[in-house]
Amino acid sequence: MAAGGLAAAGFLALAACGRGGATSGTLRVGNQRGSTKALMLAAGVLDGAPYRVDWSEFPAAQNLLEALGSGAVDVGLVGDAPFQFAYQAGSPIVAVGAMAVVPPTPEGALAILVSPRSAARSIGDLVGKRIASTRGSIGHYLVLRALQQAGLKADAVHMVFLSPSDSQAALQTGAIDAWATWAPYTVAALAQAAHIAVDGRPFSNGTGFDVAYAGAAKAKRDLLADFLDRETKALAWAASHVEEYAAVLSRETGLPLAIARATAQRNGRVRTPIDAGLIAAQQSVLDTFRQAGEVKAPRPLAQAFAPIV
Template sequence: MSDTPIHHPSLTRRHAIQAAGGFLALAACGRGGAASGTLRVGNQRGTTKALMLAAGVLDGAPYRVEWSEFPAAQSLLEALGSGAVDVGLVGDAPFQFAYQAGSPIVAVGAMAVVPPTPEGALAIIVPRGSAAHSIRDLVGKRIASTRGSIGHYLVLRALQHADLPADAVHMVFLSPSDSQAALQTGAIDAWATWTPYTVAALAQGARIAVDGRPYSNGAGFDVAYAGAAKTKRALIADFLGRETRALAWAASHADDYAAVLARETGLPLAIARATALRNGRQRVPIDAGLITAQQQVLDTFRQAGEVKAVRPLAQAFAPIT
């Protein structure tokens, strides 16, 4: 796989959080409950924080939630691996990528996209004037994504399905904001990304060249720093329970969710609503079937030479209920 970054700054533990949008704190204090203290939660743009604020599920929590904002799973996982945050939601591909790189993290909860997965929730998108309508049309072209992301995984899976080698395209590893700018200026030919970025790009005239639905099952994991999974087990268990209630609430409150999502992210309300509709998820157990399904994610990265896969897959999961 060709790695030809346009801009790929190194991130220290402190810079990872600052570059991702700074530190936000929410006091979720109240009476009752056994857990107390502070839970540091990493939030990818347009995901957990907006959902839980909209649903009001943190009201009355007997502990404080400190939020840190990140533009993509990679930077969130870096913060988790360094112990800068305790828990955060990421897709299955970036989790597997970071775990096999040796990060001290474990998946403590899981969720899946409520079927049917909408078109464009995960996709390789191209500019309006592009002639590309498939992964074969992008052979030899420059495709941007974040390294180890679900977008990166989508490119590899699409290439596999078309019987093309991993180096048939030129991967350019960028942050979502840099990818968006590069697509608009023509510095790249395509962008492999996810909501809310797909929704915003499509609204601005981009087009889907490869839809991600055949290549991803939409699994996501609440991932914890291994130390926090032990020392803050009660807080994490309570937080996951509240997140589960928020997921159920969002299924019938898309407009309310969208209003908070727009406020939290700065997205136009119409794009926030489209994102909310594409982000329908439900809690699922971390069981043998789910772990087995993750083998394909791991094998895809391994066969492309992106990971060595030396850590046992089953040890990546430590459910907290």
């Protein structure tokens, strides 16, 4: 796959010192806006790592997964829906770690939003309307699940596939009727008086995966294991350091501090094992895309996972 959307990579040079058996070298990490990078920098967990981390920035999971599939980056955190979508498209990627939201996904973390002018308050109100999201994203998945629950076909709405920034602008100008998206985009839009037409909480449990390029999962296993261990510590740190996390998140993303704080308060993620139960739960995600005709699902679901933690 082409590494579309791959931004110029910044890097963080880290001092070398032995830890946990990880070898020296470079780990190329893809970062969605407001995700892994801000969290780990705020927690300081990369201090003293025996390897260098090169960060690449992406506006959405689709772009990050394209880069992973081409081997342009080694690992990155994405939601379950885009991971399943990319994997079934044939991308050479595997999930090496997983995280869950505790408590379950909070209001506004995933939603279909409408403008302040819209009276829509359900997926039924959006029949025949234009809903924007990124193809294969958790927003796209939310639209399909909401339609499914309402007994509506996938073509009952008109999906418009745009980047988050273009979707935001289109909603403001009225070029689209709704936007299916996730935090921090939901948080910023709600602060600008957008309304929730469909809350994502009944449809997604917020599972995320650290996804690696298959070659890196083998060649850089020690580095990945160490990085995931540090990420786990950062998740625990963030739960009790919301203000510190928000300050770095604001600096890294350019979000106003109030929006960054609201996003940090929705963090609530913890490391969770990739076990038989988690893999089985992913079947519903895959089935939703398949039943809508979005994927053919030729690859065995269990082979998408190669846990390191």
